[in-house]
Each structure stands twice: as structure tokens, then as C-alpha cells.
Amino acid sequence: MERYDVLVVGGGINGAGIARDLAGRGFSVLLAEAQDLASHTSSASTKLIHGGLRYLEYYEFSLVRKALLEREVLLKSAPHIMRPLRFVMPHDSAMRPAWMIRAGLFLYDHLARREWLPGSCGVKLGRSPLGEPLQDRFTRGFIYSDGWVDDARLVLHCALDAKQRGAEILTRSPVTEARRGRELWQATMATPQGERIVQARALVNAAGPWAESFLREVAQPAHAEKLATKHLRLVKGSHIVVPRRFEHDHAYLFQNPDGRIIFAIPYEGDFTMIGTTDVEQPREAIANFALARISEAEIAYLCEQASRYFKAPVQTSDVVWSYAGVRPLLDDASGSAAAITRDYALETLHEGAAPLLSVWGGKITTFRKLAEDAATSVAEMLGQPRPAWTQGALLPGGELAAWSQRSSSRPDEDFERFLAAVQQRWPWLPARMARRLAHAYGTRIEQLLGPATSLDELGRHFGADLYEAELAFLHREEWACSANDMLWRRSKLGLRLDAAQRAAVAAWCDARS
CATH class of the missing domain: 3.30.9.10 (D-Amino Acid Oxidase, subunit A, domain 2)
Known part of the structure; x- marks a missing residue:
């Protein structure tokens, strides 16, 4: 039976961020997501990296400061998205x-x-x-x-980084049962290839809106009251x-x-x-x-x-x-929905059996710090404390300065220089398409375009500036399986395609499922 150091349940921003951090610390990690990465809350945000100006009215000074400290850290980590x-x-x-x-x-x-x-x-x-x-x-x-921030692609880039650092990422693989033993968790997943059972030394519950129900219905429901004290x-x-x-x-x-x-x-x-x-x-x-x-x-x-x-x-x-x-x-216990805190809490359970960490709350702006805190807690529970590393680290595609051989203190200026380099290298790309691809993929654009020397070499044209080469890249490299994955999460090209063109993308995906 396959064994990992940590099983992370949930492929939203918190789960992907935690998997990335743990993999970067040298732990073997399996991330299991029931559907697509960022398929719910993490692709449905207002897409802001912000401190939350309005939270000052609720005296959330600690949360606002924490978010403001992260703001420039994040903007530098992935200046393309x-x-x-x-x-x-x-x-x-x-x-x-x-x-x-x-x-x-x-x-x-x-x-x-x-x-x-x-x-x-x-x-x-x-x-x-x-x-x-x-x-x-x-x-x-x-x-x-x-x-x-492009929120869905931020999740994707965290998952890509986790994979590059050794983590395994499973999408469309809900965890249907998780049993906690004295030393190990044993989890069953319903993957597209069939049932898969694995063991892990620790489990991270990052199921977002489903965090409570996961504990009550999947992770030893008879003992749910011992696994969670927060709501x-x-x-x-x-x-x-x-x-x-x-x-x-x-x-x-x-x-x-x-x-x-x-x-x-x-x-x-x-x-x-x-x-x-x-x-x-x-x-x-x-x-x-x-x-x-x-x-x-x-x-x-x-x-x-x-x-x-x-x-x-x-x-x-x-x-x-x-x-x-x-x-x-x-x-x-806030009265109105608008007044509820956007801060997070990490709840750990370690004594007497295999470690469990549950993530409660959070927001995109503080995801890196949440992931760092969570990874530190898991490492300590496993008896293997290892140093944090993500502050100052770039996400995949974010190495823009290497292309222009010049870096400034402003990541937006780095992006414009990178875009100029892209247009010089692939001068046949229409300006609007070059900018979109540069934003979406950063330096990974080279993997997508490869040796192509014209639009014709990118294959079938599906409408707007979408070509088959990009669909193939999304399918091969970014876990995209459906038209929704490609047109509304990996990109927003669904806004530019008509119904017939969207149907053609869906048919292309169905032929490869």
C-alpha cells in the first residue's frame, strides 16, 4: 500500500498552498481534490490581493496588518498572474x-x-x-x-509548484473514507481509474466549505466531536x-x-x-x-x-x-454576514493517534502565511521540524527577470519587459494574444508555443485567440479535462467564444476523456 507523509484533502487555495509548502520542505505529499482545482470558492472570489480596508471598521487590525504584510510578497511571487x-x-x-x-x-x-x-x-x-x-x-x-490576482490560476500555480517539488496531485478523486490509526491514516479515494487506498502519517483537512462535513461524514464520523471544536x-x-x-x-x-x-x-x-x-x-x-x-x-x-x-x-x-x-x-458569533471575520484558524489533533490539521476560514491574500503556519504545525507533529521557505520564492512562470536580464523593485515593470521579450521572440503573435498568454503562463509560455513559427502551427482555431496547442497544453500540463476547466478557470475565454465555439471545445475535451 502506498504511503505518504501527508495527505492533503482539498484542492482550493489553502490545500494547494499547504501541499506546495510541505513538498518544498521535503515531505512526501498527496493532494486529493474531489473535482477540479479551484473548482468552487477559490475561483469565485473578487480576485483581490488586499488588506481589506472595510475590515478596519470591525477593528480587525491584526487581520488587516497580516494581509497587508502579504500583499507585496504575493505580488512579487507571480507578477504574471x-x-x-x-x-x-x-x-x-x-x-x-x-x-x-x-x-x-x-x-x-x-x-x-x-x-x-x-x-x-x-x-x-x-x-x-x-x-x-x-x-x-x-x-x-x-x-x-x-x-x-487571477485566483484560479494562483491555485493552479501552487499545485504546479507542489508537483515540481515531488507532490502528487489527484483531481476528480474524492476521499470517500479516512480512518485514523495510532500511527497512520488510511484513506480511500474514488479516482477516475478506480478505488485507491493510501496511508499517510498526517492528514490535512483543507476542504473549504466542506471542512466540517468531511470530519463528520468521512473522517471517522462516530468521533467527529473529537476532531473539531470550531464551526x-x-x-x-x-x-x-x-x-x-x-x-x-x-x-x-x-x-x-x-x-x-x-x-x-x-x-x-x-x-x-x-x-x-x-x-x-x-x-x-x-x-x-x-x-x-x-x-x-x-x-x-x-x-x-x-x-x-x-x-x-x-x-x-x-x-x-x-x-x-x-x-x-x-x-x-458576529451578527451580520459582512461582519464575520476573514481570518483563519488552524486546529490540530495529535495526542493518541496520527496527526490531523483542519483549516477553518481564511482568504486568498493570506493563503501563503496560512500554508506556512500549517506546514510548520504538521512538521512539528511529525517530529521533523523544517524551515519555512516560501517568503520570497517565485511561483512557476514567475521568473520574468531572467528573460529580460534585468529586474526592478516593481513586478509590474518586470512584466512589461517580459512581454516585450515575448513579442520579440514570437513576433507573429497578435499583440492581444501575446499579452494574454504572457499573463496566463509567464515563462511557461515557452513550453506552450515551443518551436512554432506561425499561428497555423498552433493547430485548429476554436475562436478568439484560442488554438488547439493551448488546449493540449492545458490538458497535458494543467489537469484540465472539461470545457469549464479550460474556458472559465484556466482562462476566461468563455467570455469571447459563442455557444457553438464553446461546444466545439467541449467536444474536443470529450474526445480525450
Whole structure:
């Protein structure tokens, strides 16, 4: 029977991050994901690397500082799939007074050291292109810095790094049973090739919204009360995508009368993404979380709140795509869903039997630190403490400076130099396609394009700038099996293909399943 040091259950951002960290410390790791990598919560975020400005109102200073400390670390680790982003907050005196916003932004600028992200400032919207899309009543506002990330590809890159460091990654392989022995866990998985039974010295429960149900229904359900003392509150967050509402490269933060906020963010060049909502979900509905969908009421809410700011109202008929995911938030007894902490907790169980670590809560911005803390705990429980290593480490494809033979302190500048090198090496690539491939794959673009000297050599054209060579690469190198994997998680090309073209991609995938 195969034996590993650690079995990680869950292929979202936390599971992939923990598998990567442990593999980098020299442990043998198996990651088992029931469906596709990032198939739920971790591909349904607002896609921000941020401290969480609004959390200051809930006195979450420790969480905000932790996230701010991670912000620039992450932006440097994968400058192809992450980028700095400036946010505009129009001032609405009916919401929060200007002095409160200034105080919050001062804290946001100074809770953690910034090496290169610019600080906050005021802006006169009537004299700036940033004010052109907004209603005339907004005459001033504030600008601050955070970052943007392709969330699904971040998960993928962590899994790729884990694999390169020796971990085994299994997708579409739910763990159907996990039995805890004195020295080992024994787990059964339903893989596409059939049932597989393995042993592991430790088990990490990183099942996200399913973390509690995994313990109660899979990992010795008769003793579930001994395996978990914490609980989750499950909150659905939904987003809509509409045709581009503004031409500049900044994002907006809008304050709503209900005390919440929404973002309007440049998305995939031709679109604007608007979100998110906070709709608490009953625990008994856990079986349906994989089918999370935005409701008509949520669509109407997001359109209504965005229309309070934009000159041109956002209509429900404008929505070209939407997505929703269920966030597993650590239950801290907060009253409203918006007030629930976005911090995380790691719960360990070691005495008397094989070690178990469960992950409760968390957010994308702090995933690396969570993974580092989790890997340190697992290593200590196994009696083999090993040093942390991920701070300052690059993710696969992020070695951009090597291509331009020049590195700056700004990863966004490194990306532009890398893009120039890509265009010089493959001059036949259309500019838009070159930028998309450079963002998605970083230096791994060389593996995708190989010796090709023209678009014709990339094989069948499926529409937009999608060619068969890319589909084959996603299938071969990135665990992509279905059209959804390829068009909505590995890329967002589903936005640019029509129904017939999407069906052609699905048929291509079916022929190889």
C-alpha cells in the first residue's frame, strides 16, 4: 500500500498552498481534490490581493496588518498572474464622513511597510478622467493601492509548484473514507481509474466549505466531536460581469446604504466585474454548495448599487456572465454576514493517534502565511521540524527577470519587459494574444508555443485567440479535462467564444476523456 507523509484533502487555495509548502520542505505529499482545482470558492472570489480596508471598521487590525504584510510578497511571487491595482473611492457624504475615510486610509498606509506600492491620496473627480464615468454629484474621492490576482490560476500555480517539488496531485478523486490509526491514516479515494487506498502519517483537512462535513461524514464520523471544536459560517458571494463601463485602468470601491461595499474592477480587457454579495447559507444545504448560483435578487442588488454611482445605469440585461461561490468563514458569533471575520484558524489533533490539521476560514491574500503556519504545525507533529521557505520564492512562470536580464523593485515593470521579450521572440503573435498568454503562463509560455513559427502551427482555431496547442497544453500540463476547466478557470475565454465555439471545445475535451 502506498504511503505518504501527508495527505492533503482539498484542492482550493489553502490545500494547494499547504501541499506546495510541505513538498518544498521535503515531505512526501498527496493532494486529493474531489473535482477540479479551484473548482468552487477559490475561483469565485473578487480576485483581490488586499488588506481589506472595510475590515478596519470591525477593528480587525491584526487581520488587516497580516494581509497587508502579504500583499507585496504575493505580488512579487507571480507578477504574471498578479498586478498592482489603484482603487478610487468616490466620497458620498451620506455614507461615511471624509475624516473617517482619511483616518482609515492613513491606517491602511501605515499598518504594514510598503516597499513600492504608492500610498493613498485625494482626487478631484470633476477634473479627472477617473470621474468621467461617475454621476456629477461625486466631485471628490480618494485613491489607494491594492492588487489583483487571477485566483484560479494562483491555485493552479501552487499545485504546479507542489508537483515540481515531488507532490502528487489527484483531481476528480474524492476521499470517500479516512480512518485514523495510532500511527497512520488510511484513506480511500474514488479516482477516475478506480478505488485507491493510501496511508499517510498526517492528514490535512483543507476542504473549504466542506471542512466540517468531511470530519463528520468521512473522517471517522462516530468521533467527529473529537476532531473539531470550531464551526464555519457559510456565506455566498456573487459577482456579475458587464461590458466595460470605463476606459482607465483603476477600479472603484462603492459604499452602499446598507453599510456594505462593492467593487467595480476592470476585467479581461473588455469587461467590468462588479461584486460581491454576502448571503448566509444554511449548513444543511452543504450538498448544494457545488451548484452555487447567483440569484435574481443578487443581480438586481449589484446592478442597483453600481447604478447609484455610474452615469449610465447598470441593467440586469447588461450581465454577460455571473459567478458565485460559498466562503467558509470562521464562526466568530458576529451578527451580520459582512461582519464575520476573514481570518483563519488552524486546529490540530495529535495526542493518541496520527496527526490531523483542519483549516477553518481564511482568504486568498493570506493563503501563503496560512500554508506556512500549517506546514510548520504538521512538521512539528511529525517530529521533523523544517524551515519555512516560501517568503520570497517565485511561483512557476514567475521568473520574468531572467528573460529580460534585468529586474526592478516593481513586478509590474518586470512584466512589461517580459512581454516585450515575448513579442520579440514570437513576433507573429497578435499583440492581444501575446499579452494574454504572457499573463496566463509567464515563462511557461515557452513550453506552450515551443518551436512554432506561425499561428497555423498552433493547430485548429476554436475562436478568439484560442488554438488547439493551448488546449493540449492545458490538458497535458494543467489537469484540465472539461470545457469549464479550460474556458472559465484556466482562462476566461468563455467570455469571447459563442455557444457553438464553446461546444466545439467541449467536444474536443470529450474526445480525450
